[in-house]
Amino acid sequence: MGLTSKKVLVLAVLFAVLLFVATVWLWPRLARRNWRAVGGRIGILAATQAAIFACVGLAANQAFGFYASWADLFGQETDQGVVVDHMAGGATGPLRVVGTQQVQMAGGSRPQLTGQIQKVDIVGRTSHIASPAFIYLPPEYFQPQYRTRTFPASVILTGYPGTAQALVSKLNYPRTAQQLAKQGRMEPMILVMLRPTVAPPRDTECVDIPGGPQTETFFGRDLPDAVAAHYRVGKKPGGWGIIGDSTGGYCALKLAMHHPEVYGAGAGLSPYYKAPIDPTTGDLFQGNKELKNRADLAWFIKHQPAPDTSLLVTSSKQGESNYKATLRFIDAVKATKKTHVSSIILDSGGHNFNTWRREIPPTLQWVSARLAER
The missing domain is CATH 3.40.50.1820 (Alpha/Beta hydrolase fold, catalytic domain)
Incomplete structure (x- = not known):
């Protein structure tokens, strides 16, 4: 699926929502003070934040057309050449x-x-x-x-x-x-x-x-x-x-x-x-x-x-x-x-x-x- 595909944006939003629900659901289990619980809290918060930022970035790209493809986004533009x-x-x-x-x-x-x-x-x-x-x-x-x-x-x-x-x-x-x-x-x-x-x-x-x-x-x-x-x-x-x-x-x-x-x-x-x-x-x-x-x-x-x-x-x-x-x-x-x-x-x-x-x-x-x- 392309960077500007609506399916990509929908999947990103769905993933962010699922991570949010998982955070709420798992938080009581991660309330302990051992290193595993602390690491789990950091990991799930970081993943949720990253998913939200990805949703915002994808939505902004669709609205303003900054990048046309994944290759364009990562500086690997391939749609060029002498025709x-x-x-x-x-x-x-x-x-x-x-x-x-x-x-x-x-x-x-x-x-x-x-x-x-x-x-x-x-x-x-x-x-x-x-x-x-x-x-x-x-x-x-x-x-x-x-x-x-x-x-x-x-x-x-x-x-x-x-x-x-x-x-x-x-x-x-x-x-x-x-x-x-x-x-x-x-x-x-x-x-x-x-x-x-x-x-x-x-x-x-x-x-x-x-x-x-x-x-x-x-x-x-x-x-x-x-x-x-x-x-x-x-x-x-x-x-x-x-x-x-x-x-x-x-x-x-x-x-x-x-x-x-x-x-x-x-x-x-x-x-x-x-x-x-x-x-x-x-x-x-x-x-x-x-x-x-x-x-x-x-x-x-x-x-x-x-x-x-x-x-x-x-x-x-x-x-x-x-x-x-x-x-x-x-x-x-x-x-x-x-x-x-x-x-x-x-x-x-x-x-x-x-x-x-x-x-x-x-x-x-x-x-x-x-x-x-x-």
Whole structure:
């Protein structure tokens, strides 16, 4: 049974309840003062506490999608590798569709009605990074009257470590985009959903690491090229959007600022503005001060030419630790007079899925409107 299986959670809860009952039942027998009784009390209390913590951890993982599998949890991710798609003439393609699923909507299950989610493997021609992703194609993509139309596209990133599936099943990006387009509040859009952790288990913070994974190159060049080669995506400069939460939010802002020729709109939900250095990242810059400064968004907006892109940042007055940093970043961007900045500031909301679900509909509308202007 998988880590995210409901059966695993039910069994864990059942085991914790049985241990609690056993503790109550056996406690009188363990009330003696000999070493066996003391050891028994310690053992049964420790087992009960561990079972309760396991239940809480499993429930939190199901709610927030931190880890997708047992291998992911224990740092033994195996769903990675270079996928070579042999096409006609012996050429290789950077994107391969490995599965499909329907968007869960009322009114039918045909792609022409609800759209389709395709699971793909993507290989970066330049970065040589391989990553799985989910691609949402709107209903219009399959309708005959739109067969020659190209569609705007946006990359959607999770936080760290995150799972791409959570963008579909927990944050409901495809369903939200389909509903907004149906209501005429945004244009039909292709969504490319994946996590920024493309070199697991390392948190690369979307940085081209000297001697390491070239993650920024993957997101700034390889990913858009691979998708554009396979799908009917618009190819005008700055015609892509990018959205992310937490770590993905930092990446989204940075990629839009560093690559405005690709990303005309970047939205960071609960982002931070400077790449951390910790045990999950390792040494990202290898002593290169220029790389370190470029990865600091506050430094970049003050010391580099203002990028021709639009940025959206979100925070809350109560519940988010980035509130003051977000206000400072907004002021810094406004001072450039060229880069456009917008914000969503909630009165309260924590760093969690519930907060981001409140921010996603207006964010998708904002991205759609910015791309329509280009």
